[in-house]
Amino acid sequence: MRRYLARQLVQLVVVVVGISMLSFALLHVVGDPVLLLLPQNAGKEEFERYRKLLGLDQPLPVQYWTFATGAVRGDFGRSWYADTPAFRLVVERMPPTLYLTLAGLCVGLLIALPLGILAALKRHSLLDTLCTMAAVAGQAMPIFWLGIMLIIVFAVQLKLLPASGYGTWRHFIMPAVTLGAFLAPITMRLVRSGVIEVMNREYIKTARAKGVAERMVVIKHAFRNACIPVITVVGLQFGQLLGGAIVTETVFAWPGVATLTVESIRNQDFPVVQCAVVLLAVIIVVVNLLVDVVVGLIDPRIRVGA
Amino acid sequence: MKAIGAGRAAAVGDTVESRAASTRPGRALTRLRRLKWGVVALLIVLVIIASAAFAPWVAPDDPLAVDIRHRLAPPAWMDGGSPRHLLGTDQIGRDLLSRVIYGGRVSLVIGVAAVLISASVGVLLGLGGGYFGSRPDAVIMTLVNVMLSFPFVLLALAVVAVLGPSQPNMIVVLGIAGWPFYTRVVRAETLALREREFVTAGRALGMSHLRIMFGQILPNLASLIVVIATLQVAQVIILESFLSFLGLGVQPPTPAWGNMLGEGRVYMLNSWWIAAFPGLAIFITTLAINLLGNALRDWLDPHMKL
Numbered sequence: 262m263r264r265y266l267a268r269q270l271v272q273l274v275v276v277v278v279g280i281s282m283l284s285f286a287l288l289h290v291v292g293d294p295v296l297l298l299l300p301q302n303a304g305k306e307e308f309e310r311y312r313k314l315l316g317l318d319q320p321l322p323v324q325y326w327t328f329a330t331g332a333v334r335g336d337f338g339r340s341w342y343a344d345t346p347a348f349r350l351v352v353e354r355m356p357p358t359l360y361l362t363l364a365g366l367c368v369g370l371l372i373a374l375p376l377g378i379l380a381a382l383k384r385h386s387l388l389d390t391l392c393t394m395a396a397v398a399g400q401a402m403p404i405f406w407l408g409i410m411l412i413i414v415f416a417v418q419l420k421l422l423p424a425s426g427y428g429t430w431r432h433f434i435m436p437a438v439t440l441g442a443f444l445a446p447i448t449m450r451l452v453r454s455g456v457i458e459v460m461n462r463e464y465i466k467t468a469r470a471k472g473v474a475e476r477m478v479v480i481k482h483a484f485r486n487a488c489i490p491v492i493t494v495v496g497l498q499f500g501q502l503l504g505g506a507i508v509t510e511t512v513f514a515w516p517g518v519a520t521l522t523v524e525s526i527r528n529q530d531f532p533v534v535q536c537a538v539v540l541l542a543v544i545i546v547v548v549n550l551l552v553d554v555v556v557g558l559i560d561p562r563i564r565v566g567a
Numbered sequence: 568m569k570a571i572g573a574g575r576a577a578a579v580g581d582t583v584e585s586r587a588a589s590t591r592p593g594r595a596l597t598r599l600r601r602l603k604w605g606v607v608a609l610l611i612v613l614v615i616i617a618s619a620a621f622a623p624w625v626a627p628d629d630p631l632a633v634d635i636r637h638r639l640a641p642p643a644w645m646d647g648g649s650p651r652h653l654l655g656t657d658q659i660g661r662d663l664l665s666r667v668i669y670g671g672r673v674s675l676v677i678g679v680a681a682v683l684i685s686a687s688v689g690v691l692l693g694l695g696g697g698y699f700g701s702r703p704d705a706v707i708m709t710l711v712n713v714m715l716s717f718p719f720v721l722l723a724l725a726v727v728a729v730l731g732p733s734q735p736n737m738i739v740v741l742g743i744a745g746w747p748f749y750t751r752v753v754r755a756e757t758l759a760l761r762e763r764e765f766v767t768a769g770r771a772l773g774m775s776h777l778r779i780m781f782g783q784i785l786p787n788l789a790s791l792i793v794v795i796a797t798l799q800v801a802q803v804i805i806l807e808s809f810l811s812f813l814g815l816g817v818q819p820p821t822p823a824w825g826n827m828l829g830e831g832r833v834y835m836l837n838s839w840w841i842a843a844f845p846g847l848a849i850f851i852t853t854l855a856i857n858l859l860g861n862a863l864r865d866w867l868d869p870h871m872k873l
Binding site: 279418500 | 709710712715718719720721724809814832835836843846847849850853857
């Protein structure tokens with residue numbers, strides 16, 4: 262287990278460094294920040310002065326080192342727009358994003374788990390067919406459109422729910438459903454195929470032969486084993502789930518990191534964009550590590566075999 | 568933006584099922600029924616492609632023709648709608664149906680071009696990594712893991728914001744987004760094929776590595792690559808629409824489904840149709856492409872590990 266963890270930790274560091282390089286390259290290799298900062302009619306000396314001020318006259322590896330050592334201490338520079346530390350801006354907007362992600366995860370699993378299991382147990386039934394069709398449709402659905410249609414129906418026409426914003430539980434309903442609808446189709450299909458595969462295993466036959474009630478076979482023997490691929494997949498989907506949360510936030514004007522990032526991109530406020538990208542990457546990588554550990558704990562084969 | 572990973576992982580579920588179902592006598596029937604859906608999907612895709620390609624002849628109106636007197640006209644079947652504008656008009660009186668038809672051009676061109684880029688890059692890296700193994704393989708797989716664990720929406724947003732939102736930039740960014748999916752699958756298959764007799768025989772006959780890779784291994788992967796590429800077109804279209812929806816993609820007045828949806832959002836309080844129909848167009852297109860991809864998989868190789 263220790264070696265397994267060590268390997269995962271090394272990978273974590275590699276991924277975070279990779280993402281930080283990408284986000285650094287974004288600003289310093291692809292574009293020239295000074296060109297973005299100064300008005301177009303600024304003089305040549307003005308450019309040089311700013312370049313020096315921001316440390317842009319240094320060689321790139323030196324600049325990256327300054328950026329990376331700062332980032333480790335939570336120092337991503339000051340926002341060019343709001344003149345507060347970028348890190349503080351991003352951290353302040355983190356909780357709404359995490360709440361939304363969790364709410365979406367709950368809705369998605371509440372739809373996917375029961376339907377996936379039922380569809381697997383009653384294969385080729387009407388329910389199964391309907392679920393499969395819904396999943397195919399759900400996967401093709403652009404969720405930003407789904408969110409807008411929900412707003413049009415439930416906020417504009419029926420006036421049941423607030424169209425956007427953040428605060429009460431009622432604000433959570435439509436964004437959580439939108440994000441849940443993003444997660445549910447794929448999770449449902451994976452739960453279904455996981456349960457089907459497990460139900461064909463020898464130990465299920467053994468349990469049945471022993472005379473264990475069918476209900477208990479499903480709950481104790483099949484579901485537990487089907488959980489492993491589900492946890493892995495949901496964990497690996499976490500990055501995509503955050504991606505879905507980003508889309509959802511922009512539709513519902515949710516005051517999270519994604520809205521902040523899009524605003525910052527519009528304002529060309531790159532320290533904030535860099536900080537948001539790196540922090541989200543760290544969160545995703547840590548969640549993936551936790552998932553690996555949990556799966557390793559449930560399933561000893563992975564610990565040994567990996 | 569739907570997770571690009573979603574399509575792939577769901578496909579994994581299908582394999583398990585089709586493998587488990589392969590012993591059942593009903594399988595041939597299920598397969599035929601699925602293919603019927605595939606034919607329907609193919610027809611829809613062809614209609615969409617044709618109407619986009621021949622837009623000047625198909626569209627009833629000029630997509631850019633402003634008609635202020637008939638602004639915000641509802642669809643023809645609603646009160647106040649006129650048969651001149653079947654789907655109504657937008658905020659400056661442009662015919663919505665014509666704009667939806669023209670909007671398909673941008674999405675399809677970007678979708679196909681981006682997929683060509685990511686397929687070429689991804690297949691090359693997957694073949695190389697899988698065939699040669701060891702250090703290059705490890706580097707490639709680390710890159711793949713970094714890319715797959717990160718919500719690409721966020722990075723695409725930032726990159727497009729720096730490079731500026733032009734169509735070639737979008738193609739490059741979205742093309743780079745997709746390659747890990749090909750690499751992962753192609754690498755796994757190459758690893759397995761490398762050990763097969765025909766490769767050993769080829770090597771014994773003195774074939775060069777390149778000839779074995781491209782002449783012997785690659786042809787075996789063709790159907791796999793075609794299926795992934797088809798499914799990826801749908802994902803790219805969703806991602807492109809989302810960027811355009813945020814105003815960071817295709818710029819108005821060029822009609823694209825995404826930017827129409829973004830403009831329509833402002834008017835959804837009274838004129839729901841401006842946002843609804845472009846989104847519906849995205850949904851139908853991606854759904855048809857996904858169904859077509861699934862049918863292709865079943866048709867080419869029902870046991871495909873995808």
